[in-house]
Amino acid sequence: MALALYKCRGAWSRAGRRVAAALTFTLLSFAVWSAPPRSEYEVKAVYLFNFTKFVTWPVAQPDAALQLCLIGLDPFDGRLSTLAGKRVQGRELQFSVITTESQAAKCQLVFVSKSEARRFAPLLDGLRGYPVLTVSDIPEFENNGGMIGLHSEGNLIRFSVNLKQVRGEGLDVNSRLLELAAEVIQ
Amino acid sequence: MIRRWRYWSIKVKLVALCLSVSLLGILLVNATLIAHQDKTLREQLANELQVTASILAEQALAALLFQDQQHLGELLNSLRHNPAIELACIFGEDDQTILARWEPLTGHCDAVDPVSSGGFVKGYFQLSHPIVSEGEQVGVLFLRSHLGDLQAGMARFVGVSLIAILGSGLLLLVITLRLQRMISGPVLDLSDTANRIAEKGDFSLRAPITNEDELGRMARAFNLMIEKIDLQNQQILQSHELLERTVAERTHELTVANRELEAFSYSVSHDLRQPLRAIDGFSQAIQDDYRDQLDATATHYLDRVRAATQRMGRLIDGMLTLSRVTRSTLNLRPVDLTQLVNEVAAQIQEQYEGMSLPGGINVQPDMRCMGDVELLRIAFFNLIANAWKYTSRNSERKIEVTAQAHNDGIEVRVADNGAGFDMKYVDKLFVAFNRLHAVSEFEGTGIGLATVYRVVARHQGEIRADAQPGQGATFIIRLPCSRQGD
CATH class of the missing domain: 1.10.287 (Helix Hairpins)
Structure with missing residues (x-):
């Protein structure tokens, strides 16, 4: 006995209610993030860690540690060192504070502290040709040769990606991350 | 209905048997199919929702990590394309903080416990899918789907099953009605033949x-x-x-x-x-x-x-x-016995004048029967003459001729109060030349009663006697009143 089953696509009457509900939702979605309040650099540290999950480095040694480096004065109050030892994309995260661009070239991600606001250009020049993701909260960082810039919008921390710069160094950023970016410079 | 089973014809019994067994089989198969279909549909629903949840969880991961609530909201908003999903919520890593909600109908994310609620509950299917980053759970996606599609699908399936059962039942009925002739036909032929033989007695018939x-x-x-x-x-x-x-x-x-x-x-x-x-x-x-x-x-x-x-x-x-x-040839006619006996009595009184005594002959009026009047006259002459003779030594003579209906005939009794006889000689009574009394006592030839016996026998009647010595004798003659003799 062959009994065909047809999936019923009914319930059109619900469509109207759904539209209304969608409007309600939109209003709700602007509600305050109800997580316990965190300091700006606490959030930024988490962001740095999360960036490593969505960026693909050219394959060198798959097992090699993923170097997270800080250049300039530490605004994180030592929090970045707590990230060390975590594993991302199968690689162990290591943290080091660096001072020179030659050191920076060995890193996978370099956070440029605001203390370097006036002298980050030579650093970036020195990193040219190296697959190093550069992140900073220096204003206009991404428009001046940097890759990801962080900026505050009220209590929210947003980021912009200079995709051209990122791809130019052989790195790739997951599209999910780009979707969240405030601005993507092509 | 079952009690009436034995009154059913073999034809009906066969059809009922085949149909009930087949329909039972069909019903069992259909019940199994329906149960299986229900299970399959539920599994399908669960799988679909699981896939949807997986895709959503993956899409939501980045937004969750970067706390982009707007993006999460937009993501859940895309669920409007799936009308089956009634409620969707994204919780933070603490399983409690609601980061985004999709509540098109009455359900509310606040009432949901993403940790313990999953599976088919009260007309819903719901599941919680963890959102994982690098082996670490960073949030939970909760989805709830109504079972409308599933129920509609099952209703359709059951409907089609019922139609199929009805259809196959009808088909079975037709096939059974045709096939039962193979068995009931010869039985009916046999019983028909047996009936015809029993009714007509025609033994040339064969099944x-x-x-x-x-x-x-x-x-x-x-x-x-x-x-x-x-x-x-x-x-x-x-x-x-x-x-x-x-x-x-x-x-x-x-x-x-x-x-x-x-x-x-x-x-x-x-x-x-x-x-x-x-x-x-x-x-x-x-x-x-x-x-x-x-x-x-x-x-x-x-x-x-x-x-x-x-x-x-x-x-x-x-x-x-x-x-x-x-x-002599028997000439059967209606006979007025009363008249006949009266004539005979008169003749005897005349003939035996010397033996007259007080009393006489009583004859019942209106006695009638069928018979040969001449032979009956001889018989009654002999009987009454005997009675007359054997009462001749009495002080008083009393002879009675009476009759009464008996079956389809008449029973005539000739009773006297004469000498009578011993009943142990009754066998010799109607045999010619046998006498129970000496000639010196009562005159006679021994032929009279033999003649009476012959007459009665020729009328297909019966004669018997009842007597006691000294107490008189009674002769009882039964004559059939129909037209038959010899």
Whole structure:
């Protein structure tokens, strides 16, 4: 006995209610993030860690540690060192504070502290040709040769990606991350 | 319904049997299919929702990590394309903080516990999918789907099943009605043949043999049985015919012999009369013509000779009467018995004038029957004459002739208060020349009752007697009143 089953696509009457509900939702979605309040650099540290999950480095040694480096004065109050030892994309995260661009070239991600606001250009020049993701909260960082810039919008921390710069160094950023970016410079 | 089972015809029984078994099978298969379909649909729903949840969780991961609530909201908003999903919530890593909600209907994320609620609950299917980053859970996606599609699908499936059951039931009915003839046909043929044989008694009928199974064997055995019965019937008929023929032959021989005997006895009696008349006539001539020459002794002897010849004459008369009663053709007519008996009584009173006593003969009025009036007259003459004779030594004579209806005939009783007789000699009563009393006591030839017996016998009647010595005798005659005799 062959009994065909047809999936019923009914319930059109619900469509109207759904539209209304969608409007309600939109209003709700602007509600305050109800997580316990965190300091700006606490959030930024988490962001740095999360960036490593969505960026693909050219394959060198798959097992090699993923170097997270800080250049300039530490605004994180030592929090970045707590990230060390975590594993991302199968690689162990290591943290080091660096001072020179030659050191920076060995890193996978370099956070440029605001203390370097006036002298980050030579650093970036020195990193040219190296697959190093550069992140900073220096204003206009991404428009001046940097890759990801962080900026505050009220209590929210947003980021912009200079995709051209990122791809130019052989790195790739997951599209999910780009979707969240405030601005993507092509 | 089951109680009436034994009244059903074999045809109906076969159809009912086949249909019930087949329908039971079909119902079982359908029930299994429906159960399986329900399970499959539920699994399908669960899988689809699981896939949706997986995709959503992956898409939500980045937004969750970067706390982009707007993006999460937009993500859940895309669920409007799947009308089955009634509620969707994204919780933070603490499983409690609601980061985004999709509540198109009445459900609320606040009422949801993403940790413990999953599976089919109260008309819903819901699941919680962890959002994992690098092996670490960073949030939970909760989805709830209503079962409308599933129920509609099941309803459709059950509907189609019912149609299929009905359809196959009808088809089965048609097939069963056709196939049952294979079994019920020979049985019906057999019972039909048996019925016709029983009703018409026609043993030439045979049950048709259509196949070689047990029914065929039964029909064959039945035919064999009928054949044997037929054969035995013919044998019985043949022997019966043979017997009839033998009986007819014997009867004929007997009749011829009887007739010869009667003719012989008639001619003997008739021929005996002539010499007897001569003896009597010449004895009288001697007495008349030679009276002077004869002494008293000779005259007495001659008286004795004449008395003997006269007695012998009466014997011969009796024998002739008996012979006539036997030989004459029976002429059956309605007879007024009362009148007949009265005439006979008058004749006897006249004949035996010397034996008159106080009292007389009582005859019941209006007695009628069928019979030969001459023969009946002889019979009743003998009976009443006997009664008259045997009451002649009484001080009072009382003879009663009464009748009453008996079956389809009449029972006539001739009762007297005469000498009677001992019942142990009753067997000799109706046999010719047997007398229960001496001639010196009561005169008689011993032929009278034999004649009565013959007359009654020729009327297909019965006669019996009831008596006690000194208490009188009663003769009971039963005569059929229909037109038949001999």
